[in-house]
Amino acid sequence: MAMGESLEVEANGLSPHRCNPRKAAAGSRLSWTAMAISQGERLAEAAQSVVESELLPDPLAGKLTDGLSAGELAIATLPIVLFYHDNLTQQRHYLAATVAAWGGDERLSDAVIVFGYAIAQAIKEQLTPSHLIAQILTYLHVSLPESAVRSADLIHCLETLKRLVAQGSDLQSAISVFQLDTKTQPMSVEIAIALYCFLQTPDSISLALIRTRRLGIKPDIVGALVGALAGAYVSEAGIPAEWHSALQDSSIPPERSPQQIHRLSAQLVSVWSGVYHTAVVQAQELPVVTVPWVVRSR
Numbered sequence: 001m002a003m004g005e006s007l008e009v010e011a012n013g014l015s016p017h018r019c020n021p022r023k024a025a026a027g028s029r030l031s032w033t034a035m036a037i038s039q040g041e042r043l044a045e046a047a048q049s050v051v052e053s054e055l056l057p058d059p060l061a062g063k064l065t066d067g068l069s070a071g072e073l074a075i076a077t078l079p080i081v082l083f084y085h086d087n088l089t090q091q092r093h094y095l096a097a098t099v100a101a102w103g104g105d106e107r108l109s110d111a112v113i114v115f116g117y118a119i120a121q122a123i124k125e126q127l128t129p130s131h132l133i134a135q136i137l138t139y140l141h142v143s144l145p146e147s148a149v150r151s152a153d154l155i156h157c158l159e160t161l162k163r164l165v166a167q168g169s170d171l172q173s174a175i176s177v178f179q180l181d182t183k184t185q186p187m188s189v190e191i192a193i194a195l196y197c198f199l200q201t202p203d204s205i206s207l208a209l210i211r212t213r214r215l216g217i218k219p220d221i222v223g224a225l226v227g228a229l230a231g232a233y234v235s236e237a238g239i240p241a242e243w244h245s246a247l248q249d250s251s252i253p254p255e256r257s258p259q260q261i262h263r264l265s266a267q268l269v270s271v272w273s274g275v276y277h278t279a280v281v282q283a284q285e286l287p288v289v290t291v292p293w294v295v296r297s298r
Helices: 002-007 021-025 031-045 070-076 078-083 088-101 106-123 129-143 152-167 171-184 189-200 205-215 219-234 241-246 258-273
Strands: none
Touching (some): 031 070, 031 078, 070 078, 070 106, 070 189, 070 219, 078 088, 078 106, 078 258, 088 106, 106 129, 106 152, 129 152, 129 189, 152 189, 171 189, 171 205, 189 205, 205 219
């Protein structure tokens, strides 16, 4: 999970499943980055309440996310995806509630849930690249049967992606298809492109991200999605050594530094594992004191 956080976790706010998008967006083009970091901080701080199933985010006034796309919301909610990776029912529940609280509709939440499912499968080492799209479609059919009607564009994107992967389509063919889908199915195309780039070279995060840049379709958010999924799949050990060195650049803001991300990762792992006093946990020391689902106040 620490690896995933390095490339994925990014949020802003303060309540187990709620952040302050207004604050996150201030002065930042990539507001979903700040939103994700804050979501992680909120989860880490709320150790005794995040497992209460009745705790839902209160509706926020207006669309404070300022029209964030499904891909941007998928990044902003990554801490929730990671925290509930071993309980897909709760993961769906909190993702849908958070997207709704931020002004998104059910179609947006369906797309975010799809990406959350892929991340969860990677973390649990149950992701088989050749079967992933079929697994996602089955998951939607069984767990969210209503998505067949309300999220027809998402289903279409996934079916298109399944066909591209099965046919071994080259990059140029994929560009043509996704450029068309960007116009006709803008709701889900970012996540579909990210899945495509990952599935072409699942064991190489660098090649997956290079392909993302070459596609040239929303490379910032698609790159973040690919980094999150590929990172969860190959773990921190799969990140090229030179990338680790580049992260030591002193120009990186302190709140996004590798040290800060690892500290937040350690806290999230600790809360998920059952540690009560997460403030004393260091990134390299992750004591496990109980099994998942029994985090509770004394």
